[in-house]
Amino acid sequence: MTPPARPEVLISEVGPRDGLQSVKAHMPTQDKLRWIDALAAAGLREIEVTSFVPAQLLPQMADAAQVVQHALRHRGVRVMALVPNWRGAQAALLAGAQKLTLPVSASPAHSMANVRKTPEAMVDEVRAVLHLRNEIAPGVPVEVGMSTAFGCTLQGAVPEDDVLRLAQRLAEAGVDEIGLSDTSGMANPAQVKRLFKALFHEIGDLAGAAHMHNTRGLGLANCLAAYEVGVRTFDSSLGGLGGCPFAPGASGNVVTEDLVFMLEAMGVSTGIDLDQLMAARAPLKAGLPGEPLYGMTPEAGLPKGWRNRLEQGN
Amino acid sequence: MTPPARPEVLISEVGPRDGLQSVKAHMPTQDKLRWIDALAAAGLREIEVTSFVPAQLLPQMADAAQVVQHALRHRGVRVMALVPNWRGAQAALLAGAQKLTLPVSASPAHSMANVRKTPEAMVDEVRAVLHLRNEIAPGVPVEVGMSTAFGCTLQGAVPEDDVLRLAQRLAEAGVDEIGLSDTSGMANPAQVKRLFKALFHEIGDLAGAAHMHNTRGLGLANCLAAYEVGVRTFDSSLGGLGGCPFAPGASGNVVTEDLVFMLEAMGVSTGIDLDQLMAARAPLKAGLPGEPLYGMTPEAGLPKGWRNRLEQGN
Numbered sequence: 001m002t003p004p005a006r007p008e009v010l011i012s013e014v015g016p017r018d019g020l021q022s023v024k025a026h027m028p029t030q031d032k033l034r035w036i037d038a039l040a041a042a043g044l045r046e047i048e049v050t051s052f053v054p055a056q057l058l059p060q061m062a063d064a065a066q067v068v069q070h071a072l073r074h075r076g077v078r079v080m081a082l083v084p085n086w087r088g089a090q091a092a093l094l095a096g097a098q099k100l101t102l103p104v105s106a107s108p109a110h111s112m113a114n115v116r117k118t119p120e121a122m123v124d125e126v127r128a129v130l131h132l133r134n135e136i137a138p139g140v141p142v143e144v145g146m147s148t149a150f151g152c153t154l155q156g157a158v159p160e161d162d163v164l165r166l167a168q169r170l171a172e173a174g175v176d177e178i179g180l181s182d183t184s185g186m187a188n189p190a191q192v193k194r195l196f197k198a199l200f201h202e203i204g205d206l207a208g209a210a211h212m213h214n215t216r217g218l219g220l221a222n223c224l225a226a227y228e229v230g231v232r233t234f235d236s237s238l239g240g241l242g243g244c245p246f247a248p249g250a251s252g253n254v255v256t257e258d259l260v261f262m263l264e265a266m267g268v269s270t271g272i273d274l275d276q277l278m279a280a281r282a283p284l285k286a287g288l289p290g291e292p293l294y295g296m297t298p299e300a301g302l303p304k305g306w307r308n309r310l311e312q313g314n
Numbered sequence: 315m316t317p318p319a320r321p322e323v324l325i326s327e328v329g330p331r332d333g334l335q336s337v338k339a340h341m342p343t344q345d346k347l348r349w350i351d352a353l354a355a356a357g358l359r360e361i362e363v364t365s366f367v368p369a370q371l372l373p374q375m376a377d378a379a380q381v382v383q384h385a386l387r388h389r390g391v392r393v394m395a396l397v398p399n400w401r402g403a404q405a406a407l408l409a410g411a412q413k414l415t416l417p418v419s420a421s422p423a424h425s426m427a428n429v430r431k432t433p434e435a436m437v438d439e440v441r442a443v444l445h446l447r448n449e450i451a452p453g454v455p456v457e458v459g460m461s462t463a464f465g466c467t468l469q470g471a472v473p474e475d476d477v478l479r480l481a482q483r484l485a486e487a488g489v490d491e492i493g494l495s496d497t498s499g500m501a502n503p504a505q506v507k508r509l510f511k512a513l514f515h516e517i518g519d520l521a522g523a524a525h526m527h528n529t530r531g532l533g534l535a536n537c538l539a540a541y542e543v544g545v546r547t548f549d550s551s552l553g554g555l556g557g558c559p560f561a562p563g564a565s566g567n568v569v570t571e572d573l574v575f576m577l578e579a580m581g582v583s584t585g586i587d588l589d590q591l592m593a594a595r596a597p598l599k600a601g602l603p604g605e606p607l608y609g610m611t612p613e614a615g616l617p618k619g620w621r622n623r624l625e626q627g628n
Contacts, residue, residue, distance in 0.1 A: 156619030186617040188579035189538050216617075217572035217610035218579075220535040224503050252614075258531035265502035265532075296531035300566075303500040303530075305470030 007271030008232065009263060010046055012209055013039055013256055015237040015284070016067070017048040017082050020060055022242025022253075023291055029063040031287025033070045038280035039238065040074035043272040047071065048080045048101060048235075052088035065095040072096055080143075084115065089129040093137045100133070101143040102126055103181075104170065106163045107152035110183070114147075123169050130174045141176040145211055145235075149195065151186030160195055164202050171203040179208035179233070182222065185215020185252050189225035196229045209233035214240065215252040220262055223254060227268070234259060239281055239293030257281075261297040274302060321585030322546065323577060324360055326523055327353055327570055329551040329598070330381070331362040331396050334374055336556025336567075337605055343377040345601025347384045352594035353552065354388035357586040361385065362394045362415060362549075366402035379409040386410055394457075398429065403443040407451045414447070415457040416440055417495075418484065420477045421466035424497070428461075437483050444488045455490040459525055459549075463509065465500030474509055478516050485517040493522035493547065496536065499529020499566050503539035510543045523547035528554065529566040534576055537568060541582070548573060553595055554608030571595075575611040588616060 016036060020027060027035075032049075039047055049071045055062035064081065071079040081097040083089040089100055104122045105111035111119050126144060133142055149163045167178050180195060192210070199207045210226035210233070212219045223234055237253035260272050278298050285293065330350060334341055341349075346363075353361055363385045369376035378395065385393040395411040397403040403414055418436045419425035425433050440458060447456055463477050481492050494509060506524070513521045524540035524547070526533045537548055551567035574586050592612050599607065 151617055151619070153618055156617075156622070184617065185614060188576060190580035215610060215614045216575055217534055217569065218576050220531060221538045221576060224535045224538060252610075255531065261530055262502060262532050262535060266504035296529060296566075300499060300529045303465055303470075303498065304467055305465070308470065 005269035007045070008269050009227070010209075010233040011044060011256060011260060011263075011270055011272060012046040012048065012080070012233055012235045013044045013238060014048040014211075014235050014253065015039075015239070015241045015256070017051050017061075018235075019237040019239075019241025019253060021051065021058065023288065025288050025291055026060055027287040029066060031283060032063070032067055034283040035238075035280065035287060036067070036071050037074070038276070038283050040071075040077045042276035042280050043076075043270075044277075045076055045271060046078045046080055046099070046233075048082060051082040051084075052091040052095075052097075053084060065091070068092070068095040068097050072098075083129065085125050086128045086132060089132055090136075093133065093140060097140065099141050099143060100129065101145055102129060103147050104144050104166065105147040105152075105183075106166055107148040107155050107158050109154035110148045110152045113154060119166055120169075123166070123173060126170060126175060127173045142174075143177040143179065143208055144170050144175050145179045145181045145209065146170075147181050147183045149180035150182045150191055151184050153184045160198065163195060164198055167199055167203050167207075171206050175206065177208035177233075178203060178206055179211055179235070181211035181235075182213045185213040185218075187212065187222050188218060189221050192222045192225040193229045196226055196231055200230060207231070209235050211235035212254050213252040214254055219252070219254040220258060223259055224262070227263075238277070239284055239295055239298075241284065241288075241291075241293065255295040255297075257295040257297045261302075319583035321359070322583050323541070324523075324547045325358060325570060325574060325584055325586060326360040326362065326394070326547055326549045327358045327552060328362040328525075328549050328567065329353075329553070329555045329570070331365050331375075332549075333551040333553075333555025333567060335365065335372065337602065339602050339605055340374055341601040343380060345597060346377070346381055348597040349552075349594065349601060350381070350385050351388070352590070352597050354385075354391045356590035356594050357390075357584075358591075359390055359585060360392045360394055360413070360547075362396060365396040365398075366405040366409075366411075367398055379405070382406070382409040382411050386412075397443065399439050400442045400446060403446055403456075404450075407447065407454060411454065413455050413457060414443065415459055416443060417461050418458050418480065419461040419466075419497075420480055421462040421469050421472050423468035424462045424466045427468060433480055437480070437487060440484060440489060441487045456488075457491040457493060457522055458484050458489050459493045459495045459523070460484075461495050461497045463494035464496045464505055465498050467498045474512065477509060478512055481513055481517050481521075485520050489520065491522035491547075492517060492520055493525055493549070495525035495549075496527045499527040499532075501526065501536050502532060503535050506536045506539040507543045510540055510545055514544060521545070523549050525549035526568050527566040528568055533566070533568040534572060537573055538576070541577075552591070553598055553612075555598065555602075555605075569609040569611075571609045571611045575616075 240255040
């Protein structure tokens with residue numbers, strides 16, 4: 001059997017934070033750790049493991065520091081934490097997080113509704129986080145995931161110029177990576193191509209992940225479109241956790257299993273073992289009994305000849 | 315409001331035949347007719363309304379002639395019927411079908427299992443059908459949908475040369491249109507592009523529809539890939555009927571509603587009214603109570619600003 005190819009894309013697993021935050025049920029810490037172990041075993045190299053927010057606001061994430069510390073034992077994994085602000089960033093860096101991700105919304109309406117700050121005020125917050133990072137953990141990259149970059153349920157269309165101007169400001173502030181998120185599931189492949197192309201033109205290598213939602217079924221098509229214009233980092237969630245796309249507040253994350261299947265089938269190496277990835281659904285199910293999981297590939301199974309194909313070096 | 319744009323793609327609705335054939339429940343004739351009326355009202359311009367097969371083999375299609383005759387009242391719709399052989403073609407043409415579609419499998423294993431004939435023997439059958447068509451209904455196009463063109467659950471991979479050689483033979487026989495079907499849900503976007511490009515090279519304008527399945531979640535991504543290399547006809551099924559992709563024998567058809575949403579969102583005119591298309595789910599549900607229907611766009615609804623966008627001429 002040929003050795004696995006060097007990964008050409010980075011799948012950033014967001015289930016333990018983004019997915020978990022979208023479901024009502026509480027997952028015990030020990031189950032989270034087993035789930036993260038299984039994700040690491042499958043070959044995921046970046047995992048958003050938790051969120052540093054006040055425990056009274058989000059009891060599910062009260063174990064944030066413990067989860068980060070556990071995840072750090074996986075040497076091949078970059079342990080990422082979401083932080084909404086300076087205070088969260090401080091806690092995350094002290095806990096040892098290896099990458100921070102901050103959400104900044106391109107839509108003023110969404111930004112005000114979510115964090116009671118304008119996008120401009122959020123850029124100031126990001127600046128403060130970067131200042132802190134430079135002081136206490138200069139090696140830790142700070143990513144911004146730009147919410148509502150493709151449209152907003154509150155304001156409707158979001159002008160592409162607003163997205164690009166905000167990206168430019170974040171780049172000037174010193175952010176290491178700026179991704180675009182289809183928070184509302186409104187993106188289409190033509191728009192994804194146009195906007196990411198423009199983003200590359202605006203900020204070059206600082207352009208980061210495509211965070212697509214499957215709200216209207218276009219998740220993988222939008223990932224394909226992003227791939228075709230040069231995006232190489234994709235956010236997704238095991239089992240599409242939090243993904244019931246029509247429940248209020250749910251995210252409709254792209255299903256990691258289907259995304260990895262698509263890319264690997266295309267001959268794009270992800271570094272992920274699909275069998276082990278599907279096996280990672282077991283600890284997720286165990287920790288969230290009764291929660292619906294999604295994913296067509298896990299249900300259908302891998303096609304006949306799949307492993308053969310790998311042995312022949314694709 | 316600007317008049318609707320001239321359609322750039324043809325959505326060929328296969329629900330009343332392909333979809334219905336994959337479910338166990340029986341749909342009464344009157345419900346079928348109401349469903350077809352609703353599809354026509356939504357702007358569909360090609361509908362595979364039935365299959366001409368012996369009634370004892372497929373009782374669901376015993377009303378084939380009646381369904382064709384009813385559908386013919388919709389002047390904007392091309393009334394298509396599936397025919398497995400010469401006898402079916404004769405019945406379909408006598409009933410007034412305006413287009414015939416024949417399945418021919420690229421995989422010998424699948425062909426033998428399905429129709430107990432080799433692909434070569436099926437080409438002879440197609441020749442006989444074409445001869446009949448030339449005699450009694452010279453204006454009626456004959457399409458071949460090539461099954462298992464992207465892989466086969468029995469034989470695994472299907473060599474692309476086999477697909478192209480079969481397409482060449484069918485073209486030489488005089489077939490008007492040759493489409494490629496992902497019968498087993500094994501296609502990936504890179505393969506779809508490669509194979510359709512090669513098909514265009516081999517048979518030019520005779521290259522027909524992309525018939526994609528959503529078995530492993532890649533249905534829309536594969537349609538996008540096909541669109542990008544020039545395919546302009548797409549088969550899909552309202553509500554993804556027959557689409558539970560992991561039930562034995564089910565097809566996993568691409569959901570018409572999501573496909574139309576994707577294309578229209580991209581600015582590609584389909585000629586279909588999405589609201590009326592979603593309304594066509596009601597007669598389908600009424601005729602098949604309890605049968606699961608799929609579709610993310612119908613569940614999520616159209617995004618904020620959607621109609622506005624149309625009024626601004628996209």
